Amino acid sequence: MLEALDLKKQFMKTKAVDGVNLFIEQGEIVGLLGPNGAGKSTTISIISSLLSPTSGDVRFFNESIIKQPQYLRKHLGVVPQEIALYENLTAMENLQFFGKIYRLSSDVMSTKIKEVLEIIGLQEKQHDLVKTFSGGMKRRLNIGVALLHEPKLIFMDEPTVGIDPQSRKYILDTVKRLNREQNLTILYTSHYMEEAEYLCDRIYIMDQGHIIASGNKNEIKGILSAEQTVVIEVETMEETFLNTLKDHPSVRQIDNQDKSVSVIVPREIDFFQTIINIANENGTILKSVQIQPPSLEDVFLHLTGKGLRD
Numbered sequence: 001m002l003e004a005l006d007l008k009k010q011f012m013k014t015k016a017v018d019g020v021n022l023f024i025e026q027g028e029i030v031g032l033l034g035p036n037g038a039g040k041s042t043t044i045s046i047i048s049s050l051l052s053p054t055s056g057d058v059r060f061f062n063e064s065i066i067k068q069p070q071y072l073r074k075h076l077g078v079v080p081q082e083i084a085l086y087e088n089l090t091a092m093e094n095l096q097f098f099g100k101i102y103r104l105s106s107d108v109m110s111t112k113i114k115e116v117l118e119i120i121g122l123q124e125k126q127h128d129l130v131k132t133f134s135g136g137m138k139r140r141l142n143i144g145v146a147l148l149h150e151p152k153l154i155f156m157d158e159p160t161v162g163i164d165p166q167s168r169k170y171i172l173d174t175v176k177r178l179n180r181e182q183n184l185t186i187l188y189t190s191h192y193m194e195e196a197e198y199l200c201d202r203i204y205i206m207d208q209g210h211i212i213a214s215g216n217k218n219e220i221k222g223i224l225s226a227e228q229t230v231v232i233e234v235e236t237m238e239e240t241f242l243n244t245l246k247d248h249p250s251v252r253q254i255d256n257q258d259k260s261v262s263v264i265v266p267r268e269i270d271f272f273q274t275i276i277n278i279a280n281e282n283g284t285i286l287k288s289v290q291i292q293p294p295s296l297e298d299v300f301l302h303l304t305g306k307g308l309r310d
């Protein structure tokens with residue numbers, strides 16, 4: 001359906017996008033994941049035809065969108081990272097305003113607005129001013145605007161940033177439902193690996209302008225198939241415990257959050273006794289030690305050396 005071929009975008013000295021190749025098949029939910037500044041938003045702007053690449057091409061149903069963006073624009077909905085709504089208008093007035101921009105006839109507009117309000121669950125708030133909405137409700141309306149002209153393809157740029165867990169779940173379930181029931185194709189960018197695990201058929205992981213891994217969830221986790229994650233919960237921990245683990249020759253990666261430490265070590269190694277010894281020698285009281293298969297977050301850490309939310 002859509003293909004990006006060797007995309008590059010340079011802003012002065014910054015190579016924001018540096019040779020990105022990706023494709024999206026009809027009916028898929030594709031994840032584009034990466035930390036801040038990885039180049040996700042720039043990639044989305046280019047493949048939405050809002051920004052020209054320094055070089056490379058984007059094809060929508062085999063036609064270059066760089067020469068002919070109109071066909072893509074007709075069939076594409078974009079949910080931008082920044083909320084793009086009029087605060088002093090009601091939800092209904094916002095939808096009507098954007099409906100006019102899409103040049104919907106008044107009959108089509110009222111049917112579509114009704115449908116969209118139901119999808120985003122804001123029927124009861126349709127006459128309320130947007131400035132009275134919570135962050136989650138604004139995000140939902142932002143999605144509603146992108147659905148008005150019945151797009152075939154939708155790009156969502158971190159639609160769950162900064163909202164409460166209930167709205168987040170609502171948005172994730174709406175994305176799944178739109179894909180399943182309306183065969184909407186979705187490109188979804190996020191910092192959250194668990195969202196990608198829940199939603200996406202295929203995933204691209206991006207860092208510093210490059211795609212550093214791609215595939216379905218199992219293929220990506222397979223990158224760490226020779227390794228295991230040991231999750232250590234502690235009652236109390238001395239700094240030397242962490243430092244000794246960090247310096248241990250079998251430890252490939254270590255991540256510490258509060259009273260939990262997770263280390264990636266080769267699968268064939270029995271690390272259990274080693275951890276107990278290091279804890280005893282460094283005044284650390286263990287609560288539990290568990291061995292887990294690698295998560296997508298572990299793969300990310302392994303590939304980039306940093307957490308997705310760093």
Ligand SMILES: Nc1ncnc2c1ncn2[C@@H]1O[C@H](COP(=O)(O)OP(=O)(O)OP(=O)(O)O)[C@@H](O)[C@H]1O
Binds near residue numbers: 012038040
């Ligand atoms: N208009 C611009 N002018 C100059 N530099 C830019 C511009 N837009 C983006 N950049 C730089 O390009 C790089 C990639 O930015 P981009 O916003 O695409 O990343 P991102 O992965 O979407 O990050 P985030 O998750 O924070 O939105 C960053 O170093 C950013 O500072």
